[in-house]
Amino acid sequence: xxxxxxxxxxxxxxxxxxxxxxxxxxxxxxxxxxxxxxxxxxxxxxxxxxxxxxxxxxxxxxxxxxxxxxxxxxxxxxxxxxxxxxxxxxxxxxxxxxxxxxxxxxxxxxxxxxxxxxxxxxxxxxxxxxxxxxxxxxxxxxxxxxxxxxxxxxxxxxxxxxxxxxxxxxxxxxxxxxxxxxxxxxxxxxxxxxxxxxxxxxxxxxxxxxxxxxxxxxxxxxxxxxxxxxxxxxxxxxxxxxxxxxxxxxxxxxxxxxxxxxxxxxxxxxxxxxxxxxxxxxxxxxxxxxxxxxxxxxxxxxxxxxx
Numbered sequence: 001x002x003x004x005x006x007x008x009x010x011x012x013x014x015x016x017x018x019x020x021x022x023x024x025x026x027x028x029x030x031x032x033x034x035x036x037x038x039x040x041x042x043x044x045x046x047x048x049x050x051x052x053x054x055x056x057x058x059x060x061x062x063x064x065x066x067x068x069x070x071x072x073x074x075x076x077x078x079x080x081x082x083x084x085x086x087x088x089x090x091x092x093x094x095x096x097x098x099x100x101x102x103x104x105x106x107x108x109x110x111x112x113x114x115x116x117x118x119x120x121x122x123x124x125x126x127x128x129x130x131x132x133x134x135x136x137x138x139x140x141x142x143x144x145x146x147x148x149x150x151x152x153x154x155x156x157x158x159x160x161x162x163x164x165x166x167x168x169x170x171x172x173x174x175x176x177x178x179x180x181x182x183x184x185x186x187x188x189x190x191x192x193x194x195x196x197x198x199x200x201x202x203x204x205x206x207x208x209x210x211x212x213x214x215x216x217x218x219x220x221x222x223x224x225x226x227x228x229x230x231x232x233x234x235x236x237x238x239x240x241x242x243x244x245x246x247x248x249x250x251x252x253x254x255x256x257x258x259x260x261x262x263x264x265x266x267x268x269x270x271x272x273x274x275x276x277x278x279x280x281x282x283x284x285x286x287x288x289x290x291x292x293x294x295x296x297x298x299x300x301x302x303x304x305x306x307x
Contacts, residue, residue: 003235005100005245025096025103027247033116033186034146036267038288045294047150047268047285049159049255051090055306056161058193059203059212062086087280090306091253093272094195096244098279099237104247106278113249115269116186118148118287120261125153125170128223130197130232133179141265145184148249148268156191156255160307167215168223171197174235177242188243189251189270189285191258195240199233206236254285259297261287 004011005025012021049055057063062084070079088094093114096103121139123131131151143149151172158165169192177195180188194201202209204216219229243250251270266289272281 005103005241020102023102025100025245025247027113028181030145030184031181031186031246031248032146033113033148034144036115036117038267041290041292042267042288043291043294045258045260045266045287045289046256047254047258047261047270047287048091048283049156049253050302050306051282052306054161054304055090056159056165057086057089059166061088064089087273087275087278087282088252090282091251091255091270091285092280092282093270094240094244094250094252094280095272095278096247097277098244099240100245103244106272106275106281109247109249109272111271113187113247114271115267116146116148117144118150118187118266118268119143120150120152120258120264120266120287122263123151123153125155126223127164127168127170128198128219129153129170131170131172131176133173133176136176136179140263143180143183143185146186147184148187148189149180149183149185150189150254150258150268152191152254152258152262154191155193156253156258159253159255163214163218166193167198167203167212167218169193169198171195171200172239173197174238174242177239181242181246181248185248187249187251187268189254189268191254192252194237194252195243195250196237197233197239199229200235200237200239202236204233205230251283251285255300256285257297257300258287259300260295261289261293262295264289264293264295266293 270283270285
């Protein structure tokens with residue numbers, strides 16, 4: 001049975017004002033971004049995957065396609081034409097309008113929501129594992145109201161055009177999402193293919209699915225024999241709705257050099273484009289952290305340019 005993000009009685013239909021009644025997708029005060037500051041001792045760390053032609057793409061998505069129309073050998077200039085520019089690829093933001101009817105688009109969300117103090121949590125997972133509130137409650141450093149919660153499962157290291165990245169992905173439970181909201185999270189990011197578990201998407205038996213039936217076989221026969229995907233994940237993208245119905249920013253495919261700030265507290269910004277009526281946007285997610293706090297790990301090199 002379909003469930004709307006808002007209760008039916010909060011979605012008026014009998015209106016005589018000749019204006020469209022606005023639905024309440026407001027953010028609770030405790031989930032607004034907390035105070036932050038930038039000092040000269042901070043360095044910037046890129047938490048974004050690159051994007052471009054032939055990049056890893058969610059099973060129902062389209063890939064960007066660009067080609068030069070001017071190039072140096074002939075024109076002494078380089079100008080590229082973009083034939084396709086999908087926004088729900090690479091490290092990206094989901095606007096409320098992506099899943100919630102009559103809710104804000106990219107250009108209607110205040111830019112103040114896209115920079116805040118953050119905790120970068122190390123939450124290593126097994127294939128198709130469901131992340132619970134109890135698991136998050138053990139994470140360090142502790143989340144303060146107004147912080148972003150950035151969850152790193154290790155899947156950013158598997159970023160590729162593969163079953164291993166998209167279908168084997170772990171994911172947050174609805175209860176874990178609600179727990180983050182209760183703790184005062186002002187934003188949520190994760191290093192996996194989506195905010196939700198693959199079995200809570202239409203790769204499995206939700207919405208117009210199953211788009212990729214083997215995701216159900218993997219869950220029920222390979223990784224969790226005896227379990228049923230639809231019983232364990234009965235709702236379609238509930239974690240999307242947990243955050244987006246409250247206009248709390250959420251980002252998918254966090255990556256780049258996130259290992260340099262793993263287990264740290266920092267300031268994170270990830271601004272979407274000012275796309276009119278856009279339902280999401282590729283972002284350049286950046287962490288600001290004291291240079292002495294960086295983890296001693298090598299800078300990531302993408303072997304194939306985009307993964």
